[in-house]
Amino acid sequence: MNASKWIRQIHRWLSVIFVLAVIANFAVLGRGDIALWIGFSTLIPLALLLFTGIYMFVLPYANRWRSARRAVQ
Protein backbone atom coordinates (compact mmCIF):
# COMPACT_ATOMS: atom_id res chain seq x y z
CA MET A 1 0.00 0.00 0.00
CA ASN A 2 1.48 3.40 -0.92
CA ALA A 3 1.66 6.47 1.34
CA SER A 4 -1.46 8.22 0.03
CA LYS A 5 -3.54 5.05 0.52
CA TRP A 6 -2.27 4.88 4.11
CA ILE A 7 -3.22 8.52 4.67
CA ARG A 8 -6.74 7.78 3.34
CA GLN A 9 -7.09 4.79 5.68
CA ILE A 10 -5.85 6.86 8.63
CA HIS A 11 -8.33 9.64 7.73
CA ARG A 12 -11.16 7.08 7.55
CA TRP A 13 -10.41 5.58 10.97
CA LEU A 14 -9.79 8.98 12.54
CA SER A 15 -13.26 10.01 11.38
CA VAL A 16 -14.74 7.03 13.29
CA ILE A 17 -12.74 7.97 16.43
CA PHE A 18 -13.82 11.61 16.03
CA VAL A 19 -17.53 10.69 15.77
CA LEU A 20 -17.27 8.49 18.90
CA ALA A 21 -15.56 11.34 20.76
CA VAL A 22 -18.33 13.78 19.72
CA ILE A 23 -20.96 11.31 21.00
CA ALA A 24 -19.02 10.96 24.29
CA ASN A 25 -18.95 14.75 24.51
CA PHE A 26 -22.72 14.99 24.27
CA ALA A 27 -23.14 12.14 26.77
CA VAL A 28 -20.95 13.97 29.30
CA LEU A 29 -22.72 17.28 28.65
CA GLY A 30 -26.07 15.48 29.11
CA ARG A 31 -25.01 14.52 32.63
CA GLY A 32 -24.53 18.21 33.38
CA ASP A 33 -20.73 17.92 33.61
CA ILE A 34 -18.27 20.12 31.84
CA ALA A 35 -15.16 18.00 31.38
CA LEU A 36 -12.36 19.78 29.59
CA TRP A 37 -10.40 16.61 28.78
CA ILE A 38 -13.29 15.12 26.78
CA GLY A 39 -13.45 18.33 24.75
CA PHE A 40 -9.75 18.04 23.97
CA SER A 41 -10.16 14.36 23.13
CA THR A 42 -12.32 15.44 20.17
CA LEU A 43 -9.94 18.20 19.11
CA ILE A 44 -6.95 15.85 18.75
CA PRO A 45 -8.56 13.54 16.12
CA LEU A 46 -10.08 16.62 14.44
CA ALA A 47 -6.65 18.25 14.12
CA LEU A 48 -5.23 15.03 12.66
CA LEU A 49 -8.23 14.85 10.28
CA LEU A 50 -7.42 18.37 9.14
CA PHE A 51 -3.79 17.49 8.25
CA THR A 52 -4.61 14.18 6.55
CA GLY A 53 -7.59 15.84 4.79
CA ILE A 54 -5.48 18.72 3.48
CA TYR A 55 -2.91 16.18 2.26
CA MET A 56 -5.62 14.29 0.31
CA PHE A 57 -7.02 17.56 -1.02
CA VAL A 58 -3.67 18.77 -2.34
CA LEU A 59 -2.58 15.39 -3.77
CA PRO A 60 -4.34 15.56 -7.19
CA TYR A 61 -3.13 19.17 -7.74
CA ALA A 62 0.44 18.21 -6.77
CA ASN A 63 0.31 15.30 -9.24
CA ARG A 64 -0.88 17.65 -12.00
CA TRP A 65 1.91 20.18 -11.27
CA ARG A 66 4.49 17.40 -11.30
CA SER A 67 3.30 15.89 -14.59
CA ALA A 68 3.14 19.38 -16.20
CA ARG A 69 6.76 19.99 -15.15
CA ARG A 70 7.79 16.62 -16.55
CA ALA A 71 6.12 17.47 -19.90
CA VAL A 72 8.11 20.73 -20.13
CA GLN A 73 11.47 19.03 -19.44
Ligand code: HEM
Ligand atom coordinates in the same frame (compact mmCIF):
# COMPACT_ATOMS: atom_id res chain seq x y z
C1 HEM B 1 -10.92 18.73 9.28
C2 HEM B 1 -10.91 18.94 8.01
C3 HEM B 1 -11.10 17.88 6.95
C4 HEM B 1 -10.58 17.95 5.69
C5 HEM B 1 -9.72 19.08 5.13
C6 HEM B 1 -11.01 16.75 4.99
C7 HEM B 1 -10.70 16.47 3.66
C8 HEM B 1 -10.98 15.30 3.02
C9 HEM B 1 -10.59 14.97 1.64
C10 HEM B 1 -9.84 15.90 0.69
C11 HEM B 1 -11.04 13.73 1.38
C12 HEM B 1 -10.85 12.95 0.08
C13 HEM B 1 -12.03 13.17 -0.83
C14 HEM B 1 -11.80 12.44 -2.15
O1 HEM B 1 -12.04 11.23 -2.20
O2 HEM B 1 -11.36 13.09 -3.09
C15 HEM B 1 -11.72 13.23 2.57
C16 HEM B 1 -12.30 11.99 2.69
C17 HEM B 1 -13.01 11.57 3.78
N1 HEM B 1 -13.27 12.30 4.93
FE1 HEM B 1 -12.46 14.10 5.39
N2 HEM B 1 -11.77 15.97 5.81
C18 HEM B 1 -11.86 16.62 7.03
C19 HEM B 1 -12.56 16.20 8.13
C20 HEM B 1 -13.33 15.06 8.17
C21 HEM B 1 -14.24 14.71 9.26
C22 HEM B 1 -14.51 15.59 10.49
C23 HEM B 1 -14.77 13.51 8.93
C24 HEM B 1 -15.80 12.67 9.64
C25 HEM B 1 -16.02 12.69 10.94
C26 HEM B 1 -14.21 13.08 7.66
C27 HEM B 1 -14.50 11.90 7.02
C28 HEM B 1 -14.02 11.53 5.79
C29 HEM B 1 -14.24 10.23 5.17
C30 HEM B 1 -15.02 9.06 5.79
C31 HEM B 1 -13.61 10.27 3.92
C32 HEM B 1 -13.56 9.13 2.89
C33 HEM B 1 -12.28 8.36 3.17
C34 HEM B 1 -12.11 7.17 2.23
O3 HEM B 1 -12.28 7.32 1.01
O4 HEM B 1 -11.77 6.12 2.74
N3 HEM B 1 -13.34 14.05 7.23
N4 HEM B 1 -11.67 14.21 3.54
